[in-house]
Amino acid sequence: MSVGTDHHEFNRLVSWVYGWVQEQPFDVSVFMQTGFTPVGPSPRVQARTADFVAHDELLKEFARSDAVVLQGGPGGIMAARSVGRLPIVVPRRRDLGEHVDDHQVVFARAMAGAGRIICCETGAELATVLTDIVAGTVDVVIPEGTGGATDAARAVEESITAPRLTGKSVLRRARFSLRRAGDHRFRA
Amino acid sequence: MVEVETIQRFTAAGAIGRQEGATPVSDRILFVSSSGGHLAQLHALKDWWSHSDRLWVTFRTQDAESLLQGEAVEYGYHPTTRNLRNLARNWRMARPILRRFRPTLVMSSGAGIAVPYFYEARRLGVRTAYLEVVDRIDTPTVTGRMCYPVTDHFLVQLPEQQRLYPEATVVGAVM
Numbered sequence: 001m002s003v004g005t006d007h008h009e010f011n012r013l014v015s016w017v018y019g020w021v022q023e024q025p026f027d028v029s030v031f032m033q034t035g036f037t038p039v040g041p042s043p044r045v046q047a048r049t050a051d052f053v054a055h056d057e058l059l060k061e062f063a064r065s066d067a068v069v070l071q072g073g074p075g076g077i078m079a080a081r082s083v084g085r086l087p088i089v090v091p092r093r094r095d096l097g098e099h100v101d102d103h104q105v106v107f108a109r110a111m112a113g114a115g116r117i118i119c120c121e122t123g124a125e126l127a128t129v130l131t132d133i134v135a136g137t138v139d140v141v142i143p144e145g146t147g148g149a150t151d152a153a154r155a156v157e158e159s160i161t162a163p164r165l166t167g168k169s170v171l172r173r174a175r176f177s178l179r180r181a182g183d184h185r186f187r188a
Numbered sequence: 189m190v191e192v193e194t195i196q197r198f199t200a201a202g203a204i205g206r207q208e209g210a211t212p213v214s215d216r217i218l219f220v221s222s223s224g225g226h227l228a229q230l231h232a233l234k235d236w237w238s239h240s241d242r243l244w245v246t247f248r249t250q251d252a253e254s255l256l257q258g259e260a261v262e263y264g265y266h267p268t269t270r271n272l273r274n275l276a277r278n279w280r281m282a283r284p285i286l287r288r289f290r291p292t293l294v295m296s297s298g299a300g301i302a303v304p305y306f307y308e309a310r311r312l313g314v315r316t317a318y319l320e321v322v323d324r325i326d327t328p329t330v331t332g333r334m335c336y337p338v339t340d341h342f343l344v345q346l347p348e349q350q351r352l353y354p355e356a357t358v359v360g361a362v363m
Contacts (some may be wrong), residue, residue, distance in 0.1 A: 055251065074323045075225050078232070078363040107323040110348045114361050148361045153236035155359035156343060160213045160293060160317055162357075164340045170310075173355065174337040180328060180352075 001069040002033040002058065002076050008098050009037045010071060013090050016123045017069060020130050021045045031061045059083050067133050067140060069126070072104030077117055086140040088129055089117045116148065213315055216241040218291035222266065222299045223252035229321060229345075230297050231255055232362040243289050245281070245301065268300030279304035286312060297321055298331040310338040317341040320349055322361050328352040 001017050003010040014037055021028045022044045030047035032039065039049055053061070062068050063083040070076040072091030080087040091108035092098035105121075112119035118140070120126040132138035165173075217240045221227045227246055246252045248263040264281055265274040282304040286294075294309040296302035297319040309316050318335045320328070322345040328336075332353065336342055342356040350356055 055254075072323075074321070074363065075228065078225075078228060081363050103323065103326060106325045106348075110325050110346050111322075111361065113348075114346060116361055116363060148363065149232045150235050152345070152360040152362045153233045155357070156233055156317070156319070157214065157236045159343060159357045159359060160315070160341045162341060164315060165338070169355070170337050176354075177333045177336050180333060 001030070002071070003035045003037050004033075004071045004073045004076055005035055005052065006071070006073070006092070006099060007036050008092065008100075010035070010092055010098050011037055012096060012098065013037075013069070013071065014039055016090070016126050018042050018045050018047075019123065020127045021047075023127075024134075031065070033058060033061075055079070067130055069130075072108035072111075072119075074107070077111065081116065081142065082145060084142055084144040086142050087117050088126065088140070089119050090126060091119065091121065114148075213293050214240045215292045216243075216290060218243050218245065218286070218289055218294045218305070220245045220264075220294065220296045220302050220305045222268070222301055223247040223249040225323075226297045226299060226321060227252055227255060229319065229362050230295065233319075243285070243291070245285065245305070247301075264301050266301070271300075275300065275304070279308075282308045286314065293317060295319070296331075296335070298329055300331055302331055303334050306335045306338050315340050317343060319359070319362075320344045320353065320356070322346060322363065325349055325352075 001013065003013060014032065021030055030045060032047050032049045033053055034049050034051050059079055062080050062085050065085065067088060068080045068085045069088045069090065070080060072089050077087050077089065089108045091104035093105060094100065094102045108117065108119045111117045118129055120129055129138060133140055217237055219230055219242060221230050223246050242260065244256055244259055244261045245264050246261065247266040262285060265277040268274050268278065278301050286308055291314060293315050294305050295317045296305065298321060306316050316339045318332065318339040320332050320343065325346060325348045336353055342353055343359045344350055344353060344356045345359060345361045347358050350358055
């Protein structure tokens with residue numbers, strides 16, 4: 001489990017993970033990257049914790065895990081997928097003080113829609129997914145590498161052969177960009 | 189005014205419009221990017237750019253140095269957010285880099301460091317491509333909005349982002 005490096009706390013994710021682990025009749029080996037979330041030792045769960053780890057270390061932890069549970073940030077998602085794990089993502093919420101806005105929620109839902117992650121927004125959903133992984137009914141092992149990168153690379157290569165921008169387009173787009181100038185704050 | 193010598197060199201490199209088709213677009217790519225996620229998302233397109241000559245302009249941070257080992261890199265000034273001094277310094281870096289490297293394509297995923305390069309590239313007739321970061325779905329990034337008017341190939345990763353930039357092409361998530 002990784003909460004990332006954001007300065008907000010993410011106690012909800014930590015407690016959901018602890019909660020599920022405690023329920024299991026078997027031992028679960030847990031590693032938690034806790035960031036700015038204060039995490040005390042749980043009386044019933046043996047977890048290795050670290051507030052921040054080097055990127056290589058994090059990749060190693062992901063690669064040796066059966067399940068990788070993350071906040072809704074692109075960095076962690078890319079890292080997990082690069083070592084062959086379909087990440088389980090719980091997006092941080094603004095209303096619970098977990099982030100400045102709800103962009104993680106929007107992002108995680110879109111990424112789930114694109115098949116890149118499993119998104120869980122309730123404790124029950126997360127528990128179900130973890131149980132399913134243990135039961136083998138959900139497979140979170142994926143090919144290593146950055147998933148859609150090859151397809152995206154091909155699409156980029158095709159796109160850049162299109163005609164260049166005309167002067168008229170520049171003006172039209174400039175007007176468009178200026179009209180959106182008031183949208184600098186995200187509103188959920 | 190652009191010097192005649194520069195025009196000749198850019199023309200030879202196929203980077204100016206009227207010589208289009210003389211050199212493939214991907215021949216010499218100048219990547220301009222903040223370090224961190226912006227850089228990682230450009231780097232992820234390796235299947236495409238690995239056959240090209242390339243130069244990276246980014247920030248000297250641990251992740252950038254690690255990711256770009258063995259690559260040609262120039263380091264720009266950061267932070268760029270609300271920092272006019274660094275914007276000016278980055279702008280002053282952009283012209284000689286474009287002149288020396290003679291890219292056929294300038295590409296970025298943000299952030300602020302991209303702006304000078306995109307406007308200079310437009311001025312010089314060099315093709316530009318911008319990849320919006322994958323996690324900005326409800327609002328466009330400031331840099332994306334600033335570069336949109338002068339970007340030949342504006343690319344987004346998820347279909348949900350297309351309503352932010354109606355003329356963009358969806359290339360799919362790079363992760």
